[in-house]
Amino acid sequence: MTAKNDTGTLEINLNRKDFVSDQEVRWCPGCGDYAILAQMQKMVPNLGIPREKFVFVSGIGCSSRFPYYMNTFGFHTIHGRAPAVATGIKLANPDLKVFVITGDGDGLSIGGNHLIHCIRRNVDLTIVLFNNRIYGLTKGQFSPTSEMGKKTKSTPYGSVDNSINPLCVAIASEATFVARSIDIDTKHLGEILERAANHRGISFVEVYQNCNIFNDGAFTDFTERSKRSDHVLYLEDGQPMRFGKDKEKGIALRGMTPEIVEVGENHSVEDLLIHEETSPEPTLAYLLTRLNYPNFPVPVGVFRNVEKPEYSDLCQDQSRQAQEKEGKGNLEKLLHSGDTWTVT
Template sequence: MSTTEGNGNRTFSDASFSADSEVGSAVSGKVAPPPGQLKKADFVSDQEVRWCPGCGDYAILNNVQKVMPELGIPREKIVFVSGIGCSSRFPYYMNTYGFHSIHGRAPAVATGIKCANPALSVWVITGDGDALSIGGNHFMHAIRRNLDINYILFNNRIYGLTKGQYSPTSEFGKKTKSTPVGTIDYPVNPLSLAIASESTFVARSIDIDVKHLGSVVEAAAKHKGISFVEVYQNCNIFNDGAFDQFAERSVRSDRVLYLEHGKPMIFGKDRNRGIRMNGAHPEVVTIGENGITESDLLVHDIYLKDPSVAFMLARMEQPDFPQP
């Protein structure tokens, strides 16, 4: 999946003060161990997880809890902010500070927290409905301000909390409880919107691709400036299998394009397919056919100032292209 970062001509704010704290765990009240000694278990709260069995949110939560100790940040300097939706119960399950805010306004709350205390590691957890419907304006402005905030969007292409209505990312023609004859709206592309809003880091992953998702979350956390991560998340109750065409392990290598800085865009079980430019358009080619070699392929560069390639990658879709 895709990862792109770069500051272009933009500048980042640099906190001129710190906010050392003597408080312990935000949830347990116990004195926290030094950051270097923290483990995943230290970030697991005592709250019962109330997602449906089999929900993709579990995998994302598990990954974030595993990444947190690697960052070396004390728990009392980490804040998770959410809006409204299934994903928005996330702060309850993290043994850090958290704020379950109101519909669509998590970015505004997170902005206030970061401005009041720049030393904090601030995370926004949201869904496709929360972020891109009622929260669309806050989404855009939070990204363009480029504060050092990490923004994770769980995209399941459905409203799960309200029991199965179409969302801003639902496919055209999708039949749901609120669109019995199919949607008439074209879906929002979250990555395209983030790039257009001048995000300095964008990435995409899949809930069940544990290794890749963990690396993306860690890279986002280490980026200075706004980081936006879209995660394809399966809702096994109201939109089961929405991403099976490329997310299932049996087909993933042939239908997902994993991007690495400085490396050619190659995919496929046999690593023999790639992406090259044909004039102004990308195309899928087979290495070894018609004289095609790796040197003909596009090379991923996360520091490009021009967003054109990032836009192109964000808009690649099945079945014509692998999913970046």
């Protein structure tokens, strides 16, 4: 793989193997995490960034072991707090390419607060949330994304908690890039990760990830290859929302309510909703996050992709402007500021 770095002068020849660490991967055999790791290792050389500038930050949980397997700088922090650590890293050195790897428990339960604030600040981070709708590392309790009624070790009579939708949270927090993909749809996953990584500002990617030990098949009803065409809506910017083997179905709006229509006699392609990921208003993106199996196909792809000033840039600008206006800080002057007097 050949690419250019940010100065555009040096050739950077990196490939997937350069990003594979010497640590033995210890997820359960068959875990969806393997696929995400593989796509990440395959994708990052495309970014044209020197390896030493990558930092992978994670919290706690199965997914959070991820940094150990990337041959980059990595920080396996504490439960739910990776966005905070990543923000500090980015502010300390805005030149770094920083990823946050989190899960549904880590990012939305214990770390929900950090997630929304990190997103609203629009820090230049790529957050990948592995959603398996279960606590895996602690061996099978329901998570914030588990469906209501779910029977788990901690809910033998079924969960009475309403679940939370990660993308709704991201959009409500004013995320500038919001996307979803599926662990076993490797090609799509790789493309989405690359688009997210190339976004300047916060990028948030939810990946449906199968936990074959504690929540096996959570997504198979719509993610299995044979079912995808009928049950997954691949979002494409500027394109009408169509799905089905022959793209014979589509999503239209009746008033504010989305509905599935057959393209043909009663409806033409012109009746379908057009996806507009760069729309300044997040209303459509939000509406799409509400489409769910089995009533609707599950949308994947980029929901929202807008530009806004980035946090570390704003911080640096403020310092630069202060220096231009007031001159560079002088310690001697600072210590001697205010009322002073001399004793001889």
